[in-house]
Structure formats: structure tokens, C-alpha cells
Amino acid sequence: MSGEKTAQQLAEEFSEKMNRSVDAAKAIAEDALGRVEKGEQLSAQMKADADSAMSDLNELKGQVGELAQKLARAPGGDPDQARSLGQRFVEDDGFKSWADGRPRQGKSDMAVKATITTATTDAAGSVGAATERTRLPGIQELPRQRLVVRDLITQGRIDNAALEYIRETGFTNNAAPVAEGAKKPGSDVKMDLVSTSARVIAHWMKVSKQALSDVSQLRSHIDNRLLYGLALVEERQILHGDGTGQNLHGIVPQASGYAVPAGLPAAGLSVIDTLRIAALQAVLAEYPATGHVLNPIDWAAIELTKDEIGRHIIGQPQGNAPASLWRLPVVETQAIAQGKFLTGAFQMGAEVFDLWDSRIEVGFENDDFTRNLVTILAEERIALAVYRPEAFIYGDLAPAAAG
Incomplete structure (x- = not known):
């Protein structure tokens, strides 16, 4: 009441x-x-x-x-x-x-x-307030995305920011049997000079000297996080950089688009069929594919595909064989969007060059010294060369609609 x-x-x-x-x-x-x-x-x-x-x-x-x-x-x-x-x-x-x-x-x-x-x-x-607490050692970090693209392609080093390489863009082959005394046919080759330059990827954190002194693992945690941040952006740049401004010119924007070659049915294809045709495209370009890059959700959907009596088509649930499809390894990464794929000859088709290895530097900025602050900087300087764009096939996983 x-x-x-x-x-x-x-x-x-x-x-x-x-x-x-x-x-x-x-x-x-x-x-x-x-x-x-x-x-x-x-x-x-x-x-x-x-x-x-x-x-x-x-x-x-x-x-x-x-x-x-x-x-x-x-x-x-x-x-x-x-x-x-x-x-x-x-x-x-x-x-x-x-x-x-x-x-x-x-x-x-x-x-x-x-x-x-x-x-x-x-x-x-x-x-x-007088009771004791149990403090577990270390810092429970946020999860990290698995980084795979750098390991797929060739890695090298350069000594200057500017990078140039010559790419053969055409070859006219007129070789033929020639009769005695007849004029020999001539052939032709076309070259193109490709120029690119190294790009800096960097970020920093500001932290007080007191915090670094009081939290023993803070410095190493910051260093690791900064370096991981570089690698995460690097992977996306290698795949998707659009070449504008300070972006790398990545593999996907230069890759060949998926297309069903003449002589094969274009309708009624499954997702698994699409990846087989993508590998065929690379073979027809004379760059045999060495792997498929898929989003983890798409690969899980492929592994869950069953036949008409409920048996899994791709391996067995209790099997421990490495992920593969059409005799090519499958690499899972969230760096590629769901519903997309990248198939290609990775080591032959592209190379990443390090000018500055990933590094950590510590210094003072403005009035940091008098404020007991330090700036922790992480940066790297890399260049990317996509030697043969036709070595990579990029497209949608969705099967083509029936005609």
C-alpha cells in the first residue's frame, strides 16, 4: 500500500x-x-x-x-x-x-x-579493503588475426625507395619451317617498364614514464601490439591496396577477373567448380596456380557440403589432412571478403620487398620530456611488385546462374 x-x-x-x-x-x-x-x-x-x-x-x-x-x-x-x-x-x-x-x-x-x-x-x-586478491600474471590480449599473405609470396630486400622492373607484355612468335633459300620470318617482343616505390606503414602510442615503470609488462605489450598492427595493415595492403596516394598497388586490383574459358559449361557450376575453373585460368596463362585464398566462412561452407546421402564431399570430420581443394592448398584469412576468392601462382606472380624492417623507436615529442611522457613508434617501409597480374584470378564464389 x-x-x-x-x-x-x-x-x-x-x-x-x-x-x-x-x-x-x-x-x-x-x-x-x-x-x-x-x-x-x-x-x-x-x-x-x-x-x-x-x-x-x-x-x-x-x-x-x-x-x-x-x-x-x-x-x-x-x-x-x-x-x-x-x-x-x-x-x-x-x-x-x-x-x-x-x-x-x-x-x-x-x-x-x-x-x-x-x-x-x-x-x-x-x-x-584488507583482504588479499589473486592477480594472475600477464595481460590477457585481444585475439589476433592469422596473417598468411606475406608467406605466400616471394620476399626480398631493396636498398632504395624507388623500385623498377621490366615486364614482358607481348610476344609475337612467327617461328616456322623455312625452305632453303627462303626468307626467315621475324618475331617481336614487347617490354614495359614498371615503376613503384616503397611505402611507409607506421603508428605510435604515447605513454607516461610512470606507467612504464609501474607495469612491468606494459612496454613489451605495447611493442607487440604496434608490430602486429603493422603486419595487419601490411596484409590488407598486399591484397587490396589501390595504388593511390601512399597505398601499395595490391594483388587483387591487378588480378585477372574470373571467367569461364570457352569449351566449358558456364551454367550450373557449384562453388567447388568455380575454384577448379579459376585454377584452370591460371594454367592457361602459363602460371600454374599454387593455392586458393578464401574467407574462413566460405571454406567452412565448402567442407560442410554433403552428397545426396549425407556424406561430406571434402574429407571426413575426423580427418587431419591439410586443407586442400583440387590438389591445391587452401589458405584461410579474414583479409579477403566473404564470398570472394583469390587463386594464383603466388611465388611466381608477386614479391614483397623490405626497405625498413618492422622496427620500434622511442623518443620525445614537443614537451614530452617535461611531462614525463614518451612516444613509442612502430614503422616499416615496404614495396610490392606484382610481376604477372595474369598469374592471379579473383572473383565471386557464387555459382553462375543457369542460362
């Missing part, structure tokens, strides 16, 4: 009334004692005031009873544990003995001992 007072409200009212009643009773008792010592007779008004004070104390007893009932009705409440300080006071044997004697003076007191708990609040008996 909205008009019913809560236990908290009753406790507050009780505390206020108790203080007033005790003060009034004390004042009356002291006045009466003084008059008796002087030989004066107690007036009728004084006796009436004393009776009123005792009546107030009796009323407080009733409120305490109501408060106790409310606490006993509280869900999950333990009346013995949930008693307020006021309730415990009026139920104390010392107070009952003092009150039953209808006192004119004196006082009643009660020793209160707080229950000691592990609470951390600022209250009597709270010792939680």
Missing part, C-alpha cells in the same frame, strides 16, 4: 522521537532531583510532564514492534541480522530494566558490536 510506511521510514522516525523523549525525560528528572534536594514539593504539572514523557517512551515501544514485524516480513530477511540500531536498543535487557522502573533520572546504554564482513563500504565491520 502506498500509505504504509517502510521500515526505513519507521526507523528514522523512531530515532528522532527517541532522542526527543530521552532528552525530555532527562530534563524532567534533573529538575525534580534538584527540587527534592532543596526540600521543595513536586508540583502537579511536573508529575504530569513526567507521565507524558513515559507515555512517549511507551509509544516508541509500539513503533519498535511494528518495525520488527516489517523486517520479519521482508523477503529473504533475517530478523536477527536485519534489526536496526534503535530496535536492538529498546530490546536490550538493560533498557527494558531501566524503562520498567519508570525512571526520573539516569540513563541506559548498550554496547554494539558490528558484524565483520568483507564489504568495502565505509562502515563499521567492513574489512574488504
Whole structure:
């Protein structure tokens, strides 16, 4: 009911009334004692005031009873544990003995001992701040994406930022049997100079010297995170860099688009069929494919493919053979979008060059020195050469619609 007072409200009212009643009773008792010592007779008004004070104390007893009932009705409440300080006071044997004697003076007191708990609040008996904690060593890191693309292609080093290489772009072959005395046919070759340059990938964190001193593993954790960040962006640049600004010119933007060669049906192909045709495209370009790069979700869908009687087409669930399809290894990475694939001759078709190895440097910036701050910088400088774009086939995994 909205008009019913809560236990908290009753406790507050009780505390206020108790203080007033005790003060009034004390004042009356002291006045009466003084008059008796002087030989004066107690007036009728004084006796009436004393009776009123005792009546107030009796009323407080009733409120305490109501408060106790409310606490006993509280869900999950333990009346013995949930008693307020006021309730415990009026139920104390010392107070009952003092009150039953209808006192004119004196006082009643009660020793209160707080229950000691592990609470951390600022209250009597709270010792939680003194309890020990078990701190596990190390830092629980966020997960890291598996990085695979750099290991798929050839790796080299350069000494200058500018990188040039000559790519053969055409070959006219007129070789033929020639009769005695006849003029020999001529052939032709076309070359193209490809120029690119190394790009810097970098980022930094600012940290206080106090933090580095107080947290023993913080420096190594920051270093590892910064280096991982470089590698993560590097993988995306090698695959998808669009060549504008400071971006690398990645493999996917230069790769050949998926197309079904003449002589093969273009309709009714499954996802597995699509990857076989992509490998064929690379073979027809004279760059036999060395692997497929797929999103993990797509590869899982392929492995879950079953025949008409429910048997898995790609291997067995309990098998431990490396992931492969059409005799080519399958590499899973979230760096390639779901529903897309990249098939190609990776080592023959592209090479990544390091000008600056991934490195960590520490220094001061602006007023860092006077503010006890340091800047931790991670950077690398790399170049990418896609020698033969036709060595890579990129496209959608969705099977072609039936014609």
C-alpha cells in the first residue's frame, strides 16, 4: 500500500522521537532531583510532564514492534541480522530494566558490536579493503588475426625507395619451317617498364614514464601490439591496396577477373567448380596456380557440403589432412571478403620487398620530456611488385546462374 510506511521510514522516525523523549525525560528528572534536594514539593504539572514523557517512551515501544514485524516480513530477511540500531536498543535487557522502573533520572546504554564482513563500504565491520586478491600474471590480449599473405609470396630486400622492373607484355612468335633459300620470318617482343616505390606503414602510442615503470609488462605489450598492427595493415595492403596516394598497388586490383574459358559449361557450376575453373585460368596463362585464398566462412561452407546421402564431399570430420581443394592448398584469412576468392601462382606472380624492417623507436615529442611522457613508434617501409597480374584470378564464389 502506498500509505504504509517502510521500515526505513519507521526507523528514522523512531530515532528522532527517541532522542526527543530521552532528552525530555532527562530534563524532567534533573529538575525534580534538584527540587527534592532543596526540600521543595513536586508540583502537579511536573508529575504530569513526567507521565507524558513515559507515555512517549511507551509509544516508541509500539513503533519498535511494528518495525520488527516489517523486517520479519521482508523477503529473504533475517530478523536477527536485519534489526536496526534503535530496535536492538529498546530490546536490550538493560533498557527494558531501566524503562520498567519508570525512571526520573539516569540513563541506559548498550554496547554494539558490528558484524565483520568483507564489504568495502565505509562502515563499521567492513574489512574488504584488507583482504588479499589473486592477480594472475600477464595481460590477457585481444585475439589476433592469422596473417598468411606475406608467406605466400616471394620476399626480398631493396636498398632504395624507388623500385623498377621490366615486364614482358607481348610476344609475337612467327617461328616456322623455312625452305632453303627462303626468307626467315621475324618475331617481336614487347617490354614495359614498371615503376613503384616503397611505402611507409607506421603508428605510435604515447605513454607516461610512470606507467612504464609501474607495469612491468606494459612496454613489451605495447611493442607487440604496434608490430602486429603493422603486419595487419601490411596484409590488407598486399591484397587490396589501390595504388593511390601512399597505398601499395595490391594483388587483387591487378588480378585477372574470373571467367569461364570457352569449351566449358558456364551454367550450373557449384562453388567447388568455380575454384577448379579459376585454377584452370591460371594454367592457361602459363602460371600454374599454387593455392586458393578464401574467407574462413566460405571454406567452412565448402567442407560442410554433403552428397545426396549425407556424406561430406571434402574429407571426413575426423580427418587431419591439410586443407586442400583440387590438389591445391587452401589458405584461410579474414583479409579477403566473404564470398570472394583469390587463386594464383603466388611465388611466381608477386614479391614483397623490405626497405625498413618492422622496427620500434622511442623518443620525445614537443614537451614530452617535461611531462614525463614518451612516444613509442612502430614503422616499416615496404614495396610490392606484382610481376604477372595474369598469374592471379579473383572473383565471386557464387555459382553462375543457369542460362
